[in-house]
Amino acid sequence: MKVLVIGSGGQVGCALLATAPSAFTITHASRAECDLADADAVRALIGDASPAIVINAAAYTAVDAAESDEEAARAVNAEAVANLVGAHAGKLVQIGTDFVFDGSANRPYQPDDERAPLSVYGATKAAGEDHLRPTDLLVRTSWVYGAGGRNFVTTMLRLMREKDEVRVVSDQIGSPTWANGLASTIWKLVGKEAAGTFHHSDAGVASWYDFAVAIQEEARAMGLLDRSAPIIPIRTTNYPTAARRPPFSVLDSSATRALLQDGYTHWRLNLWHMLREEKALG
Incomplete structure:
Protein backbone atom coordinates (compact mmCIF):
# COMPACT_ATOMS: atom_id res chain seq x y z
CA MET A 1 0.00 0.00 0.00
CA LYS A 2 1.32 3.42 -0.96
CA VAL A 3 1.35 6.09 1.77
CA LEU A 4 2.24 9.76 1.38
CA VAL A 5 3.62 11.39 4.54
CA ILE A 6 3.29 15.18 4.50
CA GLY A 7 5.34 17.23 6.94
CA SER A 8 8.21 14.77 6.79
CA GLY A 9 10.71 17.37 8.00
CA GLY A 10 9.08 17.74 11.42
CA GLN A 11 9.68 15.54 14.44
CA VAL A 12 6.49 13.49 13.97
CA GLY A 13 7.10 13.22 10.22
CA CYS A 14 10.65 12.00 10.83
CA ALA A 15 9.36 9.47 13.36
CA LEU A 16 6.78 8.20 10.87
CA LEU A 17 9.48 7.63 8.26
CA ALA A 18 11.77 5.94 10.79
CA THR A 19 9.09 3.53 12.05
CA ALA A 20 7.22 2.80 8.80
CA PRO A 21 6.41 -0.92 8.43
CA SER A 22 7.81 -2.67 5.37
CA ALA A 23 4.27 -3.44 4.19
CA PHE A 24 3.87 0.21 3.15
CA THR A 25 5.53 1.99 0.25
CA ILE A 26 6.35 5.45 1.54
CA THR A 27 6.64 8.71 -0.34
CA HIS A 28 7.00 11.97 1.53
CA ALA A 29 7.05 15.74 1.24
CA SER A 30 8.01 18.49 3.67
CA ARG A 31 6.03 21.70 4.18
CA ALA A 32 8.75 23.51 2.25
CA GLU A 33 8.14 21.29 -0.76
CA CYS A 34 4.42 22.00 -1.02
CA ASP A 35 2.32 25.00 0.02
CA LEU A 36 -0.57 23.13 1.63
CA ALA A 37 -2.73 26.27 1.59
CA ASP A 38 -2.51 26.23 -2.24
CA ALA A 39 -5.24 23.87 -3.47
CA ASP A 40 -3.61 23.50 -6.90
CA ALA A 41 -0.25 22.60 -5.35
CA VAL A 42 -1.92 20.01 -3.12
CA ARG A 43 -3.76 18.46 -6.07
CA ALA A 44 -0.48 18.25 -7.99
CA LEU A 45 1.27 16.61 -5.03
CA ILE A 46 -1.49 14.03 -4.59
CA GLY A 47 -1.66 13.40 -8.32
CA ASP A 48 2.06 12.77 -8.62
CA ALA A 49 2.22 10.49 -5.57
CA SER A 50 -1.06 8.61 -6.18
CA PRO A 51 -1.23 7.36 -2.57
CA ALA A 52 -3.88 5.13 -1.06
CA ILE A 53 -3.44 6.94 2.26
CA VAL A 54 -2.17 10.41 3.15
CA ILE A 55 -0.76 11.11 6.62
CA ASN A 56 -0.65 14.82 7.39
CA ALA A 57 2.02 15.51 9.99
CA ALA A 58 2.40 19.16 8.97
CA ALA A 59 1.21 21.81 11.41
CA TYR A 60 1.74 25.37 12.56
CA THR A 61 2.83 24.61 16.13
CA ALA A 62 4.22 27.98 17.30
CA VAL A 63 1.48 28.36 19.90
CA ASP A 64 2.31 31.90 21.04
CA ALA A 65 3.21 33.23 17.59
CA ALA A 66 -0.18 32.06 16.32
CA GLU A 67 -1.91 34.63 18.53
CA SER A 68 -0.59 37.42 16.31
CA ASP A 69 -0.41 35.40 13.08
CA GLU A 70 -3.79 33.70 12.90
CA GLU A 71 -3.88 33.80 9.10
CA ALA A 72 -0.73 31.70 8.78
CA ALA A 73 -1.83 29.28 11.50
CA ARG A 74 -5.24 28.82 9.90
CA ALA A 75 -3.70 28.25 6.48
CA VAL A 76 -1.57 25.33 7.70
CA ASN A 77 -3.83 23.90 10.41
CA ALA A 78 -7.24 24.24 8.77
CA GLU A 79 -7.19 25.25 5.09
CA ALA A 80 -4.53 22.66 4.32
CA VAL A 81 -6.78 19.90 5.69
CA ALA A 82 -9.65 21.07 3.50
CA ASN A 83 -7.34 21.05 0.48
CA LEU A 84 -6.09 17.54 1.24
CA VAL A 85 -9.64 16.24 1.64
CA GLY A 86 -10.61 17.90 -1.64
CA ALA A 87 -7.66 16.44 -3.53
CA HIS A 88 -7.61 12.91 -2.09
CA ALA A 89 -10.50 10.45 -2.29
CA GLY A 90 -8.78 7.94 0.01
CA LYS A 91 -8.18 8.05 3.74
CA LEU A 92 -6.54 11.09 5.32
CA VAL A 93 -4.78 10.60 8.64
CA GLN A 94 -4.67 13.88 10.56
CA ILE A 95 -2.62 14.49 13.72
CA GLY A 96 -4.50 16.52 16.31
CA THR A 97 -3.71 18.14 19.64
CA ASP A 98 -4.80 18.29 23.27
CA PHE A 99 -5.06 22.06 22.81
CA VAL A 100 -8.57 21.67 21.36
CA PHE A 101 -9.71 21.25 24.99
CA ASP A 102 -9.92 23.99 27.63
CA GLY A 103 -8.43 21.99 30.50
CA SER A 104 -11.41 22.32 32.83
CA ALA A 105 -12.06 18.56 33.07
CA ASN A 106 -11.34 16.49 36.18
CA ARG A 107 -10.65 13.30 34.20
CA PRO A 108 -8.73 12.45 31.00
CA TYR A 109 -10.36 13.74 27.83
CA GLN A 110 -12.14 11.17 25.68
CA PRO A 111 -12.20 11.42 21.87
CA ASP A 112 -15.84 12.56 21.75
CA ASP A 113 -15.59 15.17 24.52
CA GLU A 114 -16.67 18.71 23.69
CA ARG A 115 -13.87 20.90 22.35
CA ALA A 116 -13.29 24.40 23.70
CA PRO A 117 -9.89 25.68 22.60
CA LEU A 118 -8.33 28.57 24.52
CA SER A 119 -5.84 29.68 21.86
CA VAL A 120 -5.62 30.48 18.16
CA TYR A 121 -3.48 27.38 17.73
CA GLY A 122 -6.12 25.18 19.37
CA ALA A 123 -8.95 26.84 17.43
CA THR A 124 -7.23 26.40 14.07
CA LYS A 125 -6.46 22.75 14.82
CA ALA A 126 -10.11 22.23 15.76
CA ALA A 127 -11.15 23.88 12.49
CA GLY A 128 -8.91 21.44 10.65
CA GLU A 129 -10.64 18.52 12.39
CA ASP A 130 -14.00 19.80 11.13
CA HIS A 131 -12.94 19.20 7.51
CA LEU A 132 -12.37 15.48 8.06
CA ARG A 133 -14.77 12.87 6.72
CA PRO A 134 -16.15 9.89 8.71
CA THR A 135 -13.78 7.61 6.79
CA ASP A 136 -10.71 9.64 7.79
CA LEU A 137 -8.59 9.08 10.90
CA LEU A 138 -7.82 11.73 13.53
CA VAL A 139 -5.15 10.95 16.14
CA ARG A 140 -4.91 13.54 18.90
CA THR A 141 -1.78 13.65 21.01
CA SER A 142 -0.02 15.81 23.61
CA TRP A 143 3.36 17.21 24.65
CA VAL A 144 5.24 15.61 21.76
CA TYR A 145 9.04 15.42 21.71
CA GLY A 146 11.65 13.58 19.65
CA ALA A 147 15.42 13.36 19.36
CA GLY A 148 17.00 16.09 17.28
CA GLY A 149 13.86 18.21 17.24
CA ARG A 150 12.89 21.53 18.77
CA ASN A 151 10.79 20.61 21.78
CA PHE A 152 10.57 20.83 25.56
CA VAL A 153 13.17 18.14 26.18
CA THR A 154 15.86 19.63 23.97
CA THR A 155 15.06 23.13 25.27
CA MET A 156 15.45 21.93 28.86
CA LEU A 157 18.77 20.24 28.06
CA ARG A 158 20.06 23.51 26.60
CA LEU A 159 18.85 25.63 29.51
CA MET A 160 20.23 23.20 32.08
CA ARG A 161 23.65 23.54 30.46
CA GLU A 162 23.49 27.32 30.16
CA LYS A 163 21.59 28.60 33.22
CA ASP A 164 22.33 28.69 36.93
CA GLU A 165 18.71 27.72 37.56
CA VAL A 166 15.68 26.82 35.47
CA ARG A 167 12.13 27.96 36.28
CA VAL A 168 9.35 25.67 35.03
CA VAL A 169 5.56 25.86 35.27
CA SER A 170 4.15 23.37 37.78
CA ASP A 171 0.38 23.90 37.45
CA GLN A 172 -0.17 22.65 33.88
CA ILE A 173 -0.77 18.89 33.81
CA GLY A 174 -0.55 16.58 30.81
CA SER A 175 1.13 13.49 29.40
CA PRO A 176 4.50 13.71 27.60
CA THR A 177 4.55 11.73 24.35
CA TRP A 178 7.56 10.35 22.48
CA ALA A 179 7.23 10.96 18.75
CA ASN A 180 8.38 7.44 17.90
CA GLY A 181 5.66 5.91 20.07
CA LEU A 182 3.06 8.16 18.47
CA ALA A 183 4.26 7.18 15.01
CA SER A 184 4.10 3.48 15.88
CA THR A 185 0.51 3.87 17.06
CA ILE A 186 -0.45 5.72 13.88
CA TRP A 187 0.96 2.92 11.71
CA LYS A 188 -0.90 0.31 13.77
CA LEU A 189 -4.18 2.24 13.44
CA VAL A 190 -3.64 2.51 9.69
CA GLY A 191 -3.01 -1.23 9.56
CA LYS A 192 -6.29 -1.79 11.41
CA GLU A 193 -8.10 0.44 8.88
CA ALA A 194 -9.28 2.57 11.81
CA ALA A 195 -11.47 5.60 11.16
CA GLY A 196 -12.80 8.31 13.42
CA THR A 197 -11.06 9.93 16.40
CA PHE A 198 -8.46 8.26 18.60
CA HIS A 199 -6.12 9.53 21.31
CA HIS A 200 -2.50 8.61 21.91
CA SER A 201 -0.15 9.77 24.64
CA ASP A 202 2.31 7.95 26.85
CA ALA A 203 1.00 6.53 30.12
CA GLY A 204 1.14 8.58 33.28
CA VAL A 205 0.74 12.27 33.96
CA ALA A 206 3.12 15.07 34.87
CA SER A 207 3.42 18.80 35.22
CA TRP A 208 5.99 20.56 33.09
CA TYR A 209 8.03 20.85 36.31
CA ASP A 210 7.83 17.08 36.90
CA PHE A 211 8.88 16.50 33.31
CA ALA A 212 11.86 18.85 33.66
CA VAL A 213 13.03 17.12 36.85
CA ALA A 214 12.87 13.74 35.10
CA ILE A 215 14.75 15.09 32.08
CA GLN A 216 17.60 16.29 34.27
CA GLU A 217 17.76 13.08 36.31
CA GLU A 218 17.82 10.83 33.24
CA ALA A 219 20.20 13.07 31.31
CA ARG A 220 22.65 13.23 34.24
CA ALA A 221 22.59 9.44 34.61
CA MET A 222 23.23 9.08 30.88
CA GLY A 223 26.06 11.60 30.74
CA LEU A 224 24.17 14.15 28.63
CA LEU A 225 24.55 16.72 31.41
CA ASP A 226 27.68 17.17 33.52
CA ARG A 227 25.97 19.13 36.29
CA SER A 228 22.57 19.64 37.90
CA ALA A 229 20.88 23.01 37.79
CA PRO A 230 18.24 23.89 40.42
CA ILE A 231 14.74 23.55 38.92
CA ILE A 232 12.30 26.02 40.45
CA PRO A 233 8.53 25.33 40.20
CA ILE A 234 6.47 28.38 39.27
CA ARG A 235 2.81 29.09 38.55
CA THR A 236 1.44 29.87 35.11
CA THR A 237 0.66 33.40 36.32
CA ASN A 238 4.38 33.92 36.92
CA TYR A 239 5.22 32.96 33.34
CA PRO A 240 2.86 34.99 31.12
CA THR A 241 2.57 33.93 27.48
CA ALA A 242 0.62 35.26 24.52
CA ALA A 243 -1.51 32.11 24.30
CA ARG A 244 -3.51 30.50 27.08
CA ARG A 245 -2.70 26.85 27.79
CA PRO A 246 -5.14 24.26 29.13
CA PRO A 247 -4.25 23.62 32.79
CA PHE A 248 -5.17 19.94 32.42
CA SER A 249 -4.91 18.19 29.06
CA VAL A 250 -4.50 14.49 29.81
CA LEU A 251 -5.98 12.39 26.98
CA ASP A 252 -7.85 9.12 27.47
CA SER A 253 -6.15 6.61 25.17
CA SER A 254 -8.03 3.53 26.41
CA ALA A 255 -10.01 3.05 23.17
CA THR A 256 -6.78 3.15 21.17
CA ARG A 257 -5.05 0.62 23.41
CA ALA A 258 -8.12 -1.64 23.39
CA LEU A 259 -8.26 -1.69 19.59
CA LEU A 260 -4.54 -2.27 19.17
CA GLN A 261 -4.19 -4.57 22.22
CA ASP A 262 -0.67 -3.28 22.74
CA GLY A 263 -0.71 -1.98 26.31
CA TYR A 264 0.65 1.26 27.75
CA THR A 265 4.22 2.58 27.96
CA HIS A 266 4.99 5.10 30.72
CA TRP A 267 6.30 8.46 29.61
CA ARG A 268 9.45 8.17 31.73
CA LEU A 269 10.57 5.00 29.95
CA MET A 274 14.55 9.44 23.43
CA LEU A 275 17.54 10.63 25.45
CA ARG A 276 19.55 7.61 24.26
CA GLU A 277 18.77 8.68 20.68
CA GLU A 278 19.69 12.27 21.52
CA LYS A 279 23.02 11.14 22.93
CA ALA A 280 23.73 9.06 19.81
CA LEU A 281 23.18 12.17 17.68
CA GLY A 282 26.05 13.84 19.52
Whole structure:
Protein backbone atom coordinates (compact mmCIF):
# COMPACT_ATOMS: atom_id res chain seq x y z
CA MET A 1 0.00 0.00 0.00
CA LYS A 2 1.32 3.42 -0.96
CA VAL A 3 1.35 6.09 1.77
CA LEU A 4 2.24 9.76 1.38
CA VAL A 5 3.62 11.39 4.54
CA ILE A 6 3.29 15.18 4.50
CA GLY A 7 5.34 17.23 6.94
CA SER A 8 8.21 14.77 6.79
CA GLY A 9 10.71 17.37 8.00
CA GLY A 10 9.08 17.74 11.42
CA GLN A 11 9.68 15.54 14.44
CA VAL A 12 6.49 13.49 13.97
CA GLY A 13 7.10 13.22 10.22
CA CYS A 14 10.65 12.00 10.83
CA ALA A 15 9.36 9.47 13.36
CA LEU A 16 6.78 8.20 10.87
CA LEU A 17 9.48 7.63 8.26
CA ALA A 18 11.77 5.94 10.79
CA THR A 19 9.09 3.53 12.05
CA ALA A 20 7.22 2.80 8.80
CA PRO A 21 6.41 -0.92 8.43
CA SER A 22 7.81 -2.67 5.37
CA ALA A 23 4.27 -3.44 4.19
CA PHE A 24 3.87 0.21 3.15
CA THR A 25 5.53 1.99 0.25
CA ILE A 26 6.35 5.45 1.54
CA THR A 27 6.64 8.71 -0.34
CA HIS A 28 7.00 11.97 1.53
CA ALA A 29 7.05 15.74 1.24
CA SER A 30 8.01 18.49 3.67
CA ARG A 31 6.03 21.70 4.18
CA ALA A 32 8.75 23.51 2.25
CA GLU A 33 8.14 21.29 -0.76
CA CYS A 34 4.42 22.00 -1.02
CA ASP A 35 2.32 25.00 0.02
CA LEU A 36 -0.57 23.13 1.63
CA ALA A 37 -2.73 26.27 1.59
CA ASP A 38 -2.51 26.23 -2.24
CA ALA A 39 -5.24 23.87 -3.47
CA ASP A 40 -3.61 23.50 -6.90
CA ALA A 41 -0.25 22.60 -5.35
CA VAL A 42 -1.92 20.01 -3.12
CA ARG A 43 -3.76 18.46 -6.07
CA ALA A 44 -0.48 18.25 -7.99
CA LEU A 45 1.27 16.61 -5.03
CA ILE A 46 -1.49 14.03 -4.59
CA GLY A 47 -1.66 13.40 -8.32
CA ASP A 48 2.06 12.77 -8.62
CA ALA A 49 2.22 10.49 -5.57
CA SER A 50 -1.06 8.61 -6.18
CA PRO A 51 -1.23 7.36 -2.57
CA ALA A 52 -3.88 5.13 -1.06
CA ILE A 53 -3.44 6.94 2.26
CA VAL A 54 -2.17 10.41 3.15
CA ILE A 55 -0.76 11.11 6.62
CA ASN A 56 -0.65 14.82 7.39
CA ALA A 57 2.02 15.51 9.99
CA ALA A 58 2.40 19.16 8.97
CA ALA A 59 1.21 21.81 11.41
CA TYR A 60 1.74 25.37 12.56
CA THR A 61 2.83 24.61 16.13
CA ALA A 62 4.22 27.98 17.30
CA VAL A 63 1.48 28.36 19.90
CA ASP A 64 2.31 31.90 21.04
CA ALA A 65 3.21 33.23 17.59
CA ALA A 66 -0.18 32.06 16.32
CA GLU A 67 -1.91 34.63 18.53
CA SER A 68 -0.59 37.42 16.31
CA ASP A 69 -0.41 35.40 13.08
CA GLU A 70 -3.79 33.70 12.90
CA GLU A 71 -3.88 33.80 9.10
CA ALA A 72 -0.73 31.70 8.78
CA ALA A 73 -1.83 29.28 11.50
CA ARG A 74 -5.24 28.82 9.90
CA ALA A 75 -3.70 28.25 6.48
CA VAL A 76 -1.57 25.33 7.70
CA ASN A 77 -3.83 23.90 10.41
CA ALA A 78 -7.24 24.24 8.77
CA GLU A 79 -7.19 25.25 5.09
CA ALA A 80 -4.53 22.66 4.32
CA VAL A 81 -6.78 19.90 5.69
CA ALA A 82 -9.65 21.07 3.50
CA ASN A 83 -7.34 21.05 0.48
CA LEU A 84 -6.09 17.54 1.24
CA VAL A 85 -9.64 16.24 1.64
CA GLY A 86 -10.61 17.90 -1.64
CA ALA A 87 -7.66 16.44 -3.53
CA HIS A 88 -7.61 12.91 -2.09
CA ALA A 89 -10.50 10.45 -2.29
CA GLY A 90 -8.78 7.94 0.01
CA LYS A 91 -8.18 8.05 3.74
CA LEU A 92 -6.54 11.09 5.32
CA VAL A 93 -4.78 10.60 8.64
CA GLN A 94 -4.67 13.88 10.56
CA ILE A 95 -2.62 14.49 13.72
CA GLY A 96 -4.50 16.52 16.31
CA THR A 97 -3.71 18.14 19.64
CA ASP A 98 -4.80 18.29 23.27
CA PHE A 99 -5.06 22.06 22.81
CA VAL A 100 -8.57 21.67 21.36
CA PHE A 101 -9.71 21.25 24.99
CA ASP A 102 -9.92 23.99 27.63
CA GLY A 103 -8.43 21.99 30.50
CA SER A 104 -11.41 22.32 32.83
CA ALA A 105 -12.06 18.56 33.07
CA ASN A 106 -11.34 16.49 36.18
CA ARG A 107 -10.65 13.30 34.20
CA PRO A 108 -8.73 12.45 31.00
CA TYR A 109 -10.36 13.74 27.83
CA GLN A 110 -12.14 11.17 25.68
CA PRO A 111 -12.20 11.42 21.87
CA ASP A 112 -15.84 12.56 21.75
CA ASP A 113 -15.59 15.17 24.52
CA GLU A 114 -16.67 18.71 23.69
CA ARG A 115 -13.87 20.90 22.35
CA ALA A 116 -13.29 24.40 23.70
CA PRO A 117 -9.89 25.68 22.60
CA LEU A 118 -8.33 28.57 24.52
CA SER A 119 -5.84 29.68 21.86
CA VAL A 120 -5.62 30.48 18.16
CA TYR A 121 -3.48 27.38 17.73
CA GLY A 122 -6.12 25.18 19.37
CA ALA A 123 -8.95 26.84 17.43
CA THR A 124 -7.23 26.40 14.07
CA LYS A 125 -6.46 22.75 14.82
CA ALA A 126 -10.11 22.23 15.76
CA ALA A 127 -11.15 23.88 12.49
CA GLY A 128 -8.91 21.44 10.65
CA GLU A 129 -10.64 18.52 12.39
CA ASP A 130 -14.00 19.80 11.13
CA HIS A 131 -12.94 19.20 7.51
CA LEU A 132 -12.37 15.48 8.06
CA ARG A 133 -14.77 12.87 6.72
CA PRO A 134 -16.15 9.89 8.71
CA THR A 135 -13.78 7.61 6.79
CA ASP A 136 -10.71 9.64 7.79
CA LEU A 137 -8.59 9.08 10.90
CA LEU A 138 -7.82 11.73 13.53
CA VAL A 139 -5.15 10.95 16.14
CA ARG A 140 -4.91 13.54 18.90
CA THR A 141 -1.78 13.65 21.01
CA SER A 142 -0.02 15.81 23.61
CA TRP A 143 3.36 17.21 24.65
CA VAL A 144 5.24 15.61 21.76
CA TYR A 145 9.04 15.42 21.71
CA GLY A 146 11.65 13.58 19.65
CA ALA A 147 15.42 13.36 19.36
CA GLY A 148 17.00 16.09 17.28
CA GLY A 149 13.86 18.21 17.24
CA ARG A 150 12.89 21.53 18.77
CA ASN A 151 10.79 20.61 21.78
CA PHE A 152 10.57 20.83 25.56
CA VAL A 153 13.17 18.14 26.18
CA THR A 154 15.86 19.63 23.97
CA THR A 155 15.06 23.13 25.27
CA MET A 156 15.45 21.93 28.86
CA LEU A 157 18.77 20.24 28.06
CA ARG A 158 20.06 23.51 26.60
CA LEU A 159 18.85 25.63 29.51
CA MET A 160 20.23 23.20 32.08
CA ARG A 161 23.65 23.54 30.46
CA GLU A 162 23.49 27.32 30.16
CA LYS A 163 21.59 28.60 33.22
CA ASP A 164 22.33 28.69 36.93
CA GLU A 165 18.71 27.72 37.56
CA VAL A 166 15.68 26.82 35.47
CA ARG A 167 12.13 27.96 36.28
CA VAL A 168 9.35 25.67 35.03
CA VAL A 169 5.56 25.86 35.27
CA SER A 170 4.15 23.37 37.78
CA ASP A 171 0.38 23.90 37.45
CA GLN A 172 -0.17 22.65 33.88
CA ILE A 173 -0.77 18.89 33.81
CA GLY A 174 -0.55 16.58 30.81
CA SER A 175 1.13 13.49 29.40
CA PRO A 176 4.50 13.71 27.60
CA THR A 177 4.55 11.73 24.35
CA TRP A 178 7.56 10.35 22.48
CA ALA A 179 7.23 10.96 18.75
CA ASN A 180 8.38 7.44 17.90
CA GLY A 181 5.66 5.91 20.07
CA LEU A 182 3.06 8.16 18.47
CA ALA A 183 4.26 7.18 15.01
CA SER A 184 4.10 3.48 15.88
CA THR A 185 0.51 3.87 17.06
CA ILE A 186 -0.45 5.72 13.88
CA TRP A 187 0.96 2.92 11.71
CA LYS A 188 -0.90 0.31 13.77
CA LEU A 189 -4.18 2.24 13.44
CA VAL A 190 -3.64 2.51 9.69
CA GLY A 191 -3.01 -1.23 9.56
CA LYS A 192 -6.29 -1.79 11.41
CA GLU A 193 -8.10 0.44 8.88
CA ALA A 194 -9.28 2.57 11.81
CA ALA A 195 -11.47 5.60 11.16
CA GLY A 196 -12.80 8.31 13.42
CA THR A 197 -11.06 9.93 16.40
CA PHE A 198 -8.46 8.26 18.60
CA HIS A 199 -6.12 9.53 21.31
CA HIS A 200 -2.50 8.61 21.91
CA SER A 201 -0.15 9.77 24.64
CA ASP A 202 2.31 7.95 26.85
CA ALA A 203 1.00 6.53 30.12
CA GLY A 204 1.14 8.58 33.28
CA VAL A 205 0.74 12.27 33.96
CA ALA A 206 3.12 15.07 34.87
CA SER A 207 3.42 18.80 35.22
CA TRP A 208 5.99 20.56 33.09
CA TYR A 209 8.03 20.85 36.31
CA ASP A 210 7.83 17.08 36.90
CA PHE A 211 8.88 16.50 33.31
CA ALA A 212 11.86 18.85 33.66
CA VAL A 213 13.03 17.12 36.85
CA ALA A 214 12.87 13.74 35.10
CA ILE A 215 14.75 15.09 32.08
CA GLN A 216 17.60 16.29 34.27
CA GLU A 217 17.76 13.08 36.31
CA GLU A 218 17.82 10.83 33.24
CA ALA A 219 20.20 13.07 31.31
CA ARG A 220 22.65 13.23 34.24
CA ALA A 221 22.59 9.44 34.61
CA MET A 222 23.23 9.08 30.88
CA GLY A 223 26.06 11.60 30.74
CA LEU A 224 24.17 14.15 28.63
CA LEU A 225 24.55 16.72 31.41
CA ASP A 226 27.68 17.17 33.52
CA ARG A 227 25.97 19.13 36.29
CA SER A 228 22.57 19.64 37.90
CA ALA A 229 20.88 23.01 37.79
CA PRO A 230 18.24 23.89 40.42
CA ILE A 231 14.74 23.55 38.92
CA ILE A 232 12.30 26.02 40.45
CA PRO A 233 8.53 25.33 40.20
CA ILE A 234 6.47 28.38 39.27
CA ARG A 235 2.81 29.09 38.55
CA THR A 236 1.44 29.87 35.11
CA THR A 237 0.66 33.40 36.32
CA ASN A 238 4.38 33.92 36.92
CA TYR A 239 5.22 32.96 33.34
CA PRO A 240 2.86 34.99 31.12
CA THR A 241 2.57 33.93 27.48
CA ALA A 242 0.62 35.26 24.52
CA ALA A 243 -1.51 32.11 24.30
CA ARG A 244 -3.51 30.50 27.08
CA ARG A 245 -2.70 26.85 27.79
CA PRO A 246 -5.14 24.26 29.13
CA PRO A 247 -4.25 23.62 32.79
CA PHE A 248 -5.17 19.94 32.42
CA SER A 249 -4.91 18.19 29.06
CA VAL A 250 -4.50 14.49 29.81
CA LEU A 251 -5.98 12.39 26.98
CA ASP A 252 -7.85 9.12 27.47
CA SER A 253 -6.15 6.61 25.17
CA SER A 254 -8.03 3.53 26.41
CA ALA A 255 -10.01 3.05 23.17
CA THR A 256 -6.78 3.15 21.17
CA ARG A 257 -5.05 0.62 23.41
CA ALA A 258 -8.12 -1.64 23.39
CA LEU A 259 -8.26 -1.69 19.59
CA LEU A 260 -4.54 -2.27 19.17
CA GLN A 261 -4.19 -4.57 22.22
CA ASP A 262 -0.67 -3.28 22.74
CA GLY A 263 -0.71 -1.98 26.31
CA TYR A 264 0.65 1.26 27.75
CA THR A 265 4.22 2.58 27.96
CA HIS A 266 4.99 5.10 30.72
CA TRP A 267 6.30 8.46 29.61
CA ARG A 268 9.45 8.17 31.73
CA LEU A 269 10.57 5.00 29.95
CA ASN A 270 10.02 6.64 26.57
CA LEU A 271 11.93 9.70 27.77
CA TRP A 272 14.87 7.38 28.47
CA HIS A 273 14.64 5.94 24.95
CA MET A 274 14.55 9.44 23.43
CA LEU A 275 17.54 10.63 25.45
CA ARG A 276 19.55 7.61 24.26
CA GLU A 277 18.77 8.68 20.68
CA GLU A 278 19.69 12.27 21.52
CA LYS A 279 23.02 11.14 22.93
CA ALA A 280 23.73 9.06 19.81
CA LEU A 281 23.18 12.17 17.68
CA GLY A 282 26.05 13.84 19.52
